[in-house]
Amino acid sequence: MKRIAIAGFQHETNTFARSQADLSDFEMDDSWPGLLSGEDVITVTRGMNLPIAGFVAACEADAEIELQPILWASAEPSGPVTDHAFETILGRITDQLRALMPLDGVYLDLHGAMITQTHTDGEGEILSRVRASVGPDVPVVISLDMHCNVTRKMVALADAITIFRTYPHLDMSETGARCLPPLRAAMSGQKLHKVFHQLPYLIPMHAQFTGAPPMSDLYAQARDASTDGALLELAVGFTGGDMIDTGPSILAQAEDPQKAQTMADQLLRNALAAEAAFDCRLPDAATGIRAAMALPQGKPVVIADVQDNPGGGTSSDTVGLLRALMAEGAQGVLMGLMHDPEAAAAAHAAGIGAVCTLGLGGRSGLPGEAPVMGRYRVEALSDGAVRYEGEMYGGGVAQIGPTAVLRPLDTTADLQIVVSTVRNQCLDLAYFRHIGLQPENARILCVKSTVHYRAAFDPIAQAALSVGATGALSCDLEQAGYRHIRPGLRLGPGKKAFSASSTSRLQQ
Template sequence: MTAPRVAIAGFQHETNCFGVTKAGLAEFEMADSWPAMLHGCRVIEETRGMNLPIAGFAASALAAGFDVVPILWCAAEPSAEVTDDAFETICSMILAGIEQAGPLDAVYLDLHGAMVTESLADGESELLQRVRALVGPDVPLVASLDLHANISRTMVDLADYLGIFRTYPHLDMAETGARCLLVLQRLLEGDVLHKVFRQVPYLIPLHAQFTGAPPFEALYGSLAGLAKQGVLAEISLGFTAADFPDTGPSCVIYADKAQDATEVANDLMSQFLRLETEVDHSMLSLEDAVVAAQESCSRPLVLADVQDNPGAGGTSDTTGLLEALLLGGSRGVLMGLFHDPTLAAKAHAVGTSSRFHGEIGGKSGLPGQSPVRAEFEVLALSDGSCRYSGEMYGGGIASMGKSAALKLYLYRAEVDLVVTTIRNQCLDLAQFTHFGLNPMDYNTICVKSTVHFRAAFGPIANRIFSVASPGVFLCDLNKIPYKQVQENRRI
């Protein structure tokens, strides 16, 4: 029996429509939190063992005896819209690779689900449409999506199956890719899966989407039991910074019987309606964050600068929380990661153990944001190539560019921090220990991240608070100037 031939490709971007800079082709070609653009066999070779959907799918497919045809994989750090040039160029490469692959039994795509381009509100639907038109209606087309996907009816109709992450922090990305392979095997054996798609009538801010605690822990925990009953339930919680008609949570249910899929969809929607009042939207004010940082703890307090998360399109250079802590005379504080190529270059120029005056942050042109001028001591320097040590990105390498660990002196305060040349979300202890900074030595740790940091920092934290500090990833949804989101989606 001939081994099934499956083409695999990935094109990921989480679009913050209120961001500052757009994602051009260069941003997809470079390495940052993720690997650089990969072509052909490098897709498998250079993602092997990583917690990535395409790695999980490829490993499972090869183990099952599939003939895997890798085309391309790329991702860009979340930002404003993907440029039309980048979208068209990458789509053309994927389509050309599929066409040149010869006869195929199936196609798998590693997508995000919240891509907006300069001209398209629904980037994933456009790519799925083009792939479907190329391979025809009878070739199974499956895709993995991020838990923050904003799913449209078109996406559901075009794909035979959409597998969605079930954890935030995303610890199950490779596992989701492997689940797509299991479903694909069923499709190739002739199974027909009935689909039911439902959209939840309210939005959920990302800092409230943590799946390791109520209310979403039990909701996602129930999905494995449904699978044992023959029903595949996929839930996304949506990405609130993508201003798109279908922004928000949704459910896609697959089952052998249409009635089973409908019943599960109805039950999940009822659960979502009951959970609406349980979602925790709270954030500490800057004043309360300073007070919290002054309390002595046996383990570090973690303050999450949730609205300046580069992993959600933030600039990673706002100074609201830093300024508040400095004015409060805070000491024993560790903060990262600041995206400040100018300051990083100056630190490299003066060298380790040197002191100099400089400016940090506030350089991206955001209204109300200006740099903090202070004295700095260079604690350590690096080329920014850092191997992740945590569960989420384990096996991968952060590319932060020329980076530095600095001690900032201002007023009577002292803050240790890490500055980078390439934007990276602060979500792994290695992003500090790489510079010789031990997070356990500090009273307070401030991370520019929304939830992903919890996988690595949660186990060492005494308490964790989200902080309402300035940034372009607004978590107070009432302040977002939406233009495209459906009017019936409650905030």
């Protein structure tokens, strides 16, 4: 029997967000289950589109493998992970790894863009402590979200790395399962040679959709080249994390060093050639709304508030798009999810049909943000248990807390807003349907999401438009305010390169 320990510790850290992820954020249910321990790691995640669930399913098909589940924890993306949360969760993982020795292998379900109060390379630190716990000879394999900012430390400390190949992330479970063959090979003594390249440009999040070229072509190449035990992985990077290794990268892993070099170099060549083909246009909210209203009525038009996507660590309560909808008098609009616990509580206290005078959203502390004051009618209420319908998270249940549908009354716009108590990314039709709204009947669907919404919303929509309003996930990277990324890194395809002087100018 091969004894394999498994654990998960995921966080995508947005250093521009004015929030933190503390232990309670990892313990609570949100888009994903709260902190799981022991056998719950296997039973609660079974069948879900999660990396660890895919790895477990692959292992369970092998009678020679005995799994030792430790824990699995994730928090909604946000500002940095607190030292207390990091030390508590990682301490539990490393304590149990030492207690479980001798082990034949370790699998870790990580994100790859974790930044803590102390460590800019969260996963590098996790791996170095896991290595110290199990020693240099026990194979350690990891799967990563494609929004990972891969570091040389991570590459050096993991025996093999697999990375999602789809955005929306439909292959999370599959990516976990892809870790088993290289772990098996490593347990039998094979060593993978690695070649790592970092790209010289950033790709704004809204241009990373893998359903169209050039991204679809690059991932097809990565997939097609991964044969005979070799792995070619491509990360798009997480632009919300401001650190020295931010950005896209390529990692080729093969037993034959020359093969790894060739694979990595070929993908690098094509990624460099693709730079100009990324569509990074981002109209402002009013322009997007007018374009949507000009389209023929019929199927809905989706307007994505791409820079306030809580799945990228933002507050999910900015009001630029809301104010523009009101100013334009937009009709037939559903909007989700506005994160505002106070407004949700007021609506639940007042009851359906009541009119509340309150300030909605606008509490992120970002420049120019303030609540939208006025009268709102409470049109529906829910307890916020949202059973996912879509392919990405189907089978799971999101917990968004007491939730309300509010209609602003001091405007000519016809607008219903889903207001939640817990931050969640609006990537599934169930966020509307669970509270009695019919997204397919809307004229305009506004979502605080960058790309993930497309898996569920594209099939019912006639068009999807990205718009730029206030939010902590800048898609106009020259305006992001970077301080720590690599000098010379281009701030988007065809954009100028980052330098210390451009930073100080932007911060004035």
